[in-house]
Amino acid sequence: EAAVTQSPRSKVAVTGGKVTLSCHQTNNHDYMYWYRQDTGHGLRLIHYSYVADSTEKGDIPDGYKASRPSQENFSLILELASLSQTAVYFCASRDWGRNTGQLYFGEGSKLTVL
């Protein structure tokens, strides 16, 4: 079973503070994604990566940075957290092997910015 783990699962941050959300996958997948979900809505793509040491912008990258230091790890960084970044953040990895494109998600990181 493919595994994606996120940390922290929940965090309260102050406006202007720095927040780092971490994601670790043991699937040996090349592609990894960061999404945010706001209450009652679907997921919006923030950043993604298809190889270590490289990241790509998604639909809503402003205010976020991403880092992919290894195939297994993908971090989302909020240098100056703002109230509007309160949301649940999901990390996913993508299998281009046997299941051809299936996404595997982590359990989410709930971020509250005060």
Place this chain on the structure above:
Amino acid sequence: EQQVQQSPASLVLQEAENAELQCSFSIFTNQVQWFYQRPGGRLVSLLYNPSGTKQSGRLTSTTVIKERRSSLHISSSQITDSGTYLCAMDLHNNRIFFGDGTQLVVKP
């Protein structure tokens, strides 16, 4: 522009009724996935269906690429089917876009 549109936004069923969820896309895509999510929970992949019809248990997905749409049929609904169903598609460069979901409530 919303790349993925889902309907209905919400649906209430009596247990054992069938459900039909719809998804339409702004562009042609050959990568369509359906997910299930409990409130505040992880997204779980239900079906990966780039084209045609695929079935998994009580779930059947039909994707018609040339019409830019996909549907998810849930037969004999159960209370535990309650939650949000999301569809997603690949745009290009492996960017995956999601609809806002259909919130399903199954009542006893």
